[in-house]
Amino acid sequence: MKKNIKHFFLLTALAAGTIHFVNRFINMTADIKNILKAENGNFYDWKNGQIYYTKRGSGSPLLLIHDLNPVSSSYEWCKVIRKLEKKHTVYTLDLLGCGRSAKPYLTYTNYLYVQLVTDFIQNVIGEKTDIIASNESISFVTLAxxxxxxxxxxIIAINPTSLKELHITTDKYASVKKTLLELPVIGTFLYNIKVSNTNITKYFREEYYARPQLVSSKLIDAYYEAAHMNFSHGKYLMASMEANYTKNSIEHALKKLETPIYVIESRNMKDAIAIADSYKKTNSGNEIVYLSNCKKYPQLEVADKVVEAIDMFLK
Structure with missing residues (x-):
């Protein structure tokens, strides 16, 4: 009996050591191509950690906010920024928990990002701006x-998350997933599986792009690198997202919102028309443009069409 227990603990220690080694190897090699070069931007010393941002061009200010996802970063705007900076002073930032920004161990809530957007505009931009928000980021931008x-x-919303999905709240099962992901070794291992090169490639080919043949290896490498920066601490954001802490109903805010919202929606997205219509019904002042041959990230897949839509709205 004692021999079996000894073998059990020995195998457990060996497995833990192997997982730890795998985690360390991923952390050491993920950014070897250095696609997301921090020297091209600046850091805003926010109260919850440093926020990486860039400032380019001249003209009226325009803030680009990427999708709230631990694999995302301001790289999401790489194909539109050069065209937008000809007419605007374009700001991009990596949200807390993403890309080159800090990834502290805390519970990431929707209101945390409301504070970040508010503080960034007031302290860095220093004046009223136009905002382009991608997917789930529309929630905290609207509330802010x-x-x-x-x-x-x-506000220009690119494929905004459905109002119904934003209304989802946390439960005890979601909290268990959060706790599991936050564990030092096994949590990091589970996170690394979720944001592996294979899984990121799968998401882009099946859900993010309408034409998978356009998905480049450099694009996958950039998202993989963003996910693993800062020792894979993007897991803390993922843990909070799994528990639905980053979601918040925005219907009440949409109804009262005086700032106009323009929606860019991809026809190839599931329930695209229904989602766009729900935003329109909640606030009749909203305008909608539909784009073809693209899915979740048209700013990467059909960048020229997105720039045309943005120019039309901002005029």
Whole structure:
């Protein structure tokens, strides 16, 4: 009996050591191509950690906010920024828990990002701006602009998350997943599996792009690198997202919002028309443009069409 127990603990220690080695190897090699070069930008010393941002071009300010996802970063705007900076002073940032920004061990909530957007506009941009928000980021941008009318002239939402999905709240099962992901060794290992090169490639080919043949290896490498920066601490954001702490109903804010919202929706997305219509019904002042041959990230897949839509709205 004692011999079996000894073997059990020995195998457990060996497995833990192997997992730890795998985690360390991933952390050491993930950014070897150095696609997301931090020297091209600056850092805003926010109260919860340093926020990486860039500032380019000249003209009226325009803030680009990427999708809230631990694999995402401001690299999401790489194909539109050069065209936008010809007419605007374009700001991009990596959200807390993403890319080159800090990834502290804390519970990431929707209101945390409301504070980040508010503080960034007030302390870095210093004046009213136009905001472009991708997917789930529309939730905290909407709430921030509803709470402070001096933040934005307009909001452009690219494939905003459905109002129904944003209404989802946490439960005990989601909290268990959060706790599991936050564990030092096994949690990091599970996170590394979720954001592996294989899984990121799968998401882009099946869910993010309408034409998978356009998905480049450099694009996958950039998202993989973003996910594993800062010792894979993007797991803390993922843990909070799994528990639905980053979601918040915005219907009440949309109804009262004085800042106009323009929606860019991809026809190839599931329930695209229904989602766009729900935003329109909640606030009749919203305008919608539909794009073809693209899915979740049209700013990467059909960049020229997105720039045309943005120019039309901002005029």
């Amino acid at each position: 602009c509803n709470m402070n009318k001096d933040l934005a002239n307009s």
